[in-house]
Amino acid sequence: MAMEARVRSLIRRKAKPPEHDPSEEGEINLTAYLDIVTNIIMFLLITVTTVLATVDINVASPRVGGGGGGGEPQPNELNLTITVTNSGFIVAGSGGVLTQGCDRTGPPPTVPKTGPDWDYDGLTRCVQRIKQEFASETRAIVAANPDVRYEIVVKTMDAIRGTPPNLLFTDIMMSAGIQ
Secondary structure (H helix, E strand, O other), X not given: OHHHXXXXXXXXXXXXXXXXXXXXXXXXXXXXXXXXXXXXXXXHHHHHHHHHHHOOOOOEOOOOOOOOOOOOOOOOOOOOEEEEEOOEEEEEEOOEEEOOOOOOEOOOOOEEOEOOEOOHHHHHHHHHHHHHHOXXXXXXXXXXXXXXXXXXXXXXXXXXXXXXXXXXXXXXXXXXXXX
């Protein structure tokens, strides 16, 4: 009889369907993962809209195309360009690159760095001298080497723009990076 009980128990175990184990199917429960991704996307959208609402840098991008192809600047056009490099600022216009002291054309940099820092006050003084000669001009182009930090470019734009009531060049355009 003992043998029969053992045989019956074995038959029952073999005949009973196995318990369902989800790990054996290879499917993953994605609900928690999707909840996390949804929360991250909502957080990023809120962060981006908040940052865009608080940051306002007044620059104009260069216009592409349009116009007749007169490559030469107009005779009275200043075409002021300030280039930020690792050695300082290069100030140029239609007449050429200005030398140190901002009074005549010559080799760059126009406003060299003072030690490890850029000389923003020197750049403002140089731009003020230019503004005295071209009082009606409000446009300036800012270019920078690719390795110059964005913070330096923004401070450069602030130095060119001036401070009220002595506004200098308020219409600032960004140029492509130089080498």
